Every structure is written in C-alpha cells, then in structure tokens.
Amino acid sequence: MSRIPSIPLKHEPRPESPRSTEGDKLVVGVADLQVSRDASRSIITYALGSCIGVTLYDPVAKVGGMLHFMLPESTVSADKAAANPAMFGDLGLPILFDKVLAAGAKRERLIVCAAGGAEVLADDGHFRIGSRNRTLLRKILWKLNILLAADDTGGQHSRTLTLRLADGTISIRSQGKDSTLWPR
Amino acid sequence: MASLNDTIAALDRLPALPATSMRLISMLAGGGRDADLREVERIVSHDEAVTASVLRRANSAALGMRGRVAGLGDAIRRLGTRELCRIALETQTSGLLANAGRSYGLRRGSLSQSALGGAVAADELALFHRQDREIAFVAALLRDIGKLAIDAIAGPDALEKIAAAADTRPFLAYEREAFGADHAELGAMLCERWSLPAEIVRAVRGHHEPPSAPAEPLTDVVHAADCVARWAGLGLGCDGLLYPFDAGTRERLGVTRDDLESLIADVLTATAPEDSAGSLASSIHLRKSA
Numbered sequence: 518m519s520r521i522p523s524i525p526l527k528h529e530p531r532p533e534s535p536r537s538t539e540g541d542k543l544v545v546g547v548a549d550l551q552v553s554r555d556a557s558r559s560i561i562t563y564a565l566g567s568c569i570g571v572t573l574y575d576p577v578a579k580v581g582g583m584l585h586f587m588l589p590e591s592t593v594s595a596d597k598a599a600a601n602p603a604m605f606g607d608l609g610l611p612i613l614f615d616k617v618l619a620a621g622a623k624r625e626r627l628i629v630c631a632a633g634g635a636e637v638l639a640d641d642g643h644f645r646i647g648s649r650n651r652t653l654l655r656k657i658l659w660k661l662n663i664l665l666a667a668d669d670t671g672g673q674h675s676r677t678l679t680l681r682l683a684d685g686t687i688s689i690r691s692q693g694k695d696s697t698l699w700p701r
Numbered sequence: 702m703a704s705l706n707d708t709i710a711a712l713d714r715l716p717a718l719p720a721t722s723m724r725l726i727s728m729l730a731g732g733g734r735d736a737d738l739r740e741v742e743r744i745v746s747h748d749e750a751v752t753a754s755v756l757r758r759a760n761s762a763a764l765g766m767r768g769r770v771a772g773l774g775d776a777i778r779r780l781g782t783r784e785l786c787r788i789a790l791e792t793q794t795s796g797l798l799a800n801a802g803r804s805y806g807l808r809r810g811s812l813s814q815s816a817l818g819g820a821v822a823a824d825e826l827a828l829f830h831r832q833d834r835e836i837a838f839v840a841a842l843l844r845d846i847g848k849l850a851i852d853a854i855a856g857p858d859a860l861e862k863i864a865a866a867a868d869t870r871p872f873l874a875y876e877r878e879a880f881g882a883d884h885a886e887l888g889a890m891l892c893e894r895w896s897l898p899a900e901i902v903r904a905v906r907g908h909h910e911p912p913s914a915p916a917e918p919l920t921d922v923v924h925a926a927d928c929v930a931r932w933a934g935l936g937l938g939c940d941g942l943l944y945p946f947d948a949g950t951r952e953r954l955g956v957t958r959d960d961l962e963s964l965i966a967d968v969l970t971a972t973a974p975e976d977s978a979g980s981l982a983s984s985i986h987l988r989k990s991a
Contacts, residue, residue: 547934548969563808564937587934587969593962597970604966637928638871639945644958646932646965647942674864675937692939693806693861 542679545570545585548604552582552616553682561679565633567647569606569654569670570678572630573613574685575622581682582617584609585633588646589653606653614661629663630687630699632678634670647671667699703854705881711853712887718895721748722793725786729835730898736782744789746773754792755785787838791817794842802848804855805938815936816842818968823926825964830954832919833900840904840919841926843897845936847888847905854880864939872943873909885909913949921950929961933968 537544543551545562553560562570562585574581584603591598591605602608618624634651637644651670658665669676669689677690678698687699703711721744728736745751752773759776760769770776777785795813802812823841827834851860863875873883882890889906900919907920908927928946930936950956 546973548973564811564934566934566937566942567932568934585934587932588962588965593959594966597966600970601973604969635942637931637942637944637946638869641948643951644932644946644961646962672941673869673943674941675939692865692941693858694865 545583547585548587548601548609550582550584550603550609550613550616552580552613552620554578554580554620556683559679559681561677563677565676565678566635567633567637567650569631569633569650570676571610571613571654572628572678572680572687573617573622574628574630574680574682574687575617575626576628576685577626578621578623579682579685580617580620580622581680581685582613582620583678583680584613586610586650589649606650606657610654610657624663627663628666628685628699629658630666630680631668631670632676632689632698635672635674635676638673667701669696669698703880708850708854708880708882708887709890711850712890712894714853715849715891716797718797718891719793722790723895723897725790725793726839726897726901729783729786729790729839730901736786738777738782741782741785741789742777745777745785748789748793750796751789751792754788755780758784758788783835787835790839791820791842797849798846801852802845802936802938804852804860805848805940806861807936807938811936811938812845812848814972815930816845818930818933818935818972819844819923819926821971822929822964822968823923825967826922826925826954827919830918830922832922836898836900837904837919837922837926839897840901840908840923843892843901844888844905844908844923844927845884846891847884847886850887850891851876851880851884861939864941864943867943870943871909871945872940883909909944911947911950913947916949916953918953921947921953924950925954925956929964929968932961933965933972935968935972 541558543553543558543560545551551560556579560583568585568587571584586606586609587604589606591608598605598608602612631654634647636647674691679688689696689698745755755776759779794816798812798816799810819841820838823837824834827837876883885906885908889902892902892905903917904920904923908923911920911924924947
C-alpha cells in the first residue's frame, strides 16, 4: 500500500503516564532524553523493546545523560522530527552529545553504553526496526570516532536501563533479573 | 500451572465492563448513527473521570480556535457524539486496565497506554483499508483485556520465570501451556460474556494470530495495530517482543516499513506524557550548580 496519510492526532496525554522524576530517579520516556550532573541521582528508562537506550557518562565531571530513541531515521516524518527530535536516533544522538558536553563533560572521557534494539519474533527481514536502530547507533558513533564501552542489544526481550550518576554504573533489568553492564 | 477450568473460573471473578461502556460500544458499532446525544451526555456527566477527559480533550481541540470551552455543555457540542463515545469508552477502559498486566511485570498505566496506542493505530489502518473505524478502535482498545484473567491466575513471578526460560516460540504458546488458554482467547471469552459484537470478539481472539483461511480484514488491522504499539515501546512486559508480525497480514495489508514507522511515530505522539515528548528544553537537571 502507499503511504498511510497521517491524520490529525486528537488524543492527549494519559494521566497514568510516567512522570519525569520518581524519587531520586530521572525518568526518560520513549523518545526522550535526560542529562544531569547531580551525583545523588540515577537516570532510568523502562521497557526498551526495539528502541535503544544510550548512556553517556564522564567519570571525572560525574555528568551523564541518557537518550531513548525509537526509530533510526527522521526522514520518515519531518513534522514529528521537528516536534520531537529525540524520537529518532539520527537527530537525538547529536543532541544528547551536545547537552552532555554543555553540562561539563569532556568528549575524550565519555563512556558510552547502549541497550535495547530487540526484534519482534520471526521478523524475516521486512522491518528489522531493532537491528536498524543498532546499525544507526554504530554508524553515528563511528563517525564521531567513539567506541561503545558495553552494550546489551538484540534478542526479543524488553530491558530497563539505569545509569547511576555517582559512579557511572550501568545496570539492566530484563526478565526479572538484574545485571551490571558497566563496569564489566 | 492452572487447568483450563480454573482459568475459565477466574473470568467470573473479574470486574465487569461497566454497563455504560457496553452501551457506548453498541452506539459506536452502529457507526455512531444510532447514538443518542442525550444518553451520551448523561454518561459523560455522571462519571467524573469521563467528564474530566471530555473537558481536557475539548480544550486541547480548542487550541488556536475560539478560546477555551465554557463548560461541559460547550465541550459536548464541540466534540460531537462519536468523539464523545470514544473518549468515554477510552476513559472507562483505561480505568479497568490501569492496574492490569502486573503478572507481566507491567507498571501501572502501561496497559492503558498500550490499549490507547493500539486503538490510535487501528483507527488509522481502518481508515486506509476501508474497515469500520469504530469497531477497529474498540477491538484494539480491548485487545489485551485477557491479561486481567492471567493476572488473576498467575502466581507471583510465574510469567517472568516462563519468559526467562522462553526460546523462540511465540509467548502465547507458553501461556497456553501454563494456563490452558492464552490472553487473546481469554479476552475473546470476556468480550463474548459481555455480548460485544462478533467481529470485536474475533479480532480480540486473533490479535496475535490472525486467521488466513478465511482472512478477517478487521483482525488483520487490529493485529498490525498491536505490533505498531509494541514497536512504539507500549505495554512491553516480560513477554517483550515474543510475538511475530504475521506474514499473511503483512501481505494482505501491503504494509511497508515506511507505513509502519510513520504509524509508530503517530502512536507515540498520541500517547506521549505531557512532560516527556518534546520537552528537551527542560531535560537538563543541574541541581548542584544551581
């Protein structure tokens, strides 16, 4: 079928939607990002499926940030990209880097980790949103000449990702189990 | 492990769909043509949560128009009967689902948000594929109602343990092994008990495994909408992405990657919390430096 025409959206936010803070946690929603240099806090994002959560952390300045992007390329919807660039990896990642550096981090000290990019079961190559998100992330990091310090991506499971700003610990909760992604 | 009889018995212990919701569905099922505005007004004004939703929606629709709505009467006139039915039903379903999905490890409100996201996608897909938009909207809104039954029968951590050991079979297969029926079948049973239209029952039953012989266009729409909501990150519990996108549905709807991504972006925009999407300006927390 040809492109589905976008119809005007009339739905509004749900009252049950997660707030941007929960106690000492800064919550990153889907298509959202948070940056902080408050070492008493953690940054968390819930239920990463095919979306990818990316964390940046400077262990000296104790500045960190997290992006939860949903789709790789903003070309799919110019108006959505203008309204919320964090929805797309190609726009959200540069913004995350800019904001973390503006908050006092140094590029050469950044530890970059990622989680998510799962694929729906038996995706026979038609959509592959998770793996395209993973490819986009690697492409952008390669252009920036930055390596991923650690990642937990792919599979079919959802993941919750947390960055602790006091020491940069990155933890993941998936299928009821907790694990530490960084330091390894 | 629970027997099928235990599982079906659990359906009796679940809260019923409010009578007013059933009335709204029957009005919507007639394309809104049979809707009685005065009856809808009564439903809206007698339910505080629905009144609040209607006023919020009317005010957001009024942005850039003739200022804020003056009151409930004004909101009702501006929105129209069909839209009022949808808002009322959405609000009541959201109440029913607010705490659902605990056994899947879902946070409060996740399943309501996923129900709405799927309904938004189903509405767009139904419009494009010339299916009944109201039926598609209602069926997608109710598609995961069977998770209420799983919550009632699954022991603590039961599903998380199942998911941790899962290989590459669809999650419904594990539910059937553990409970004798999966959440799609249980949802369809609930919809039957509530005497909802047969096409809604079929779409709820087939929303993960749409039939191909014969194919059901409405079920295809609701199945695709469910996948879109999942890709938008909505309602992801320990079952994660352990549900395939049916190849037959993909071919019958002729859905492309661009179509899907555009729908995913729409669904996210429609369900985004107020203080999250697009709020980059307020996303830096610098308490120490303040």
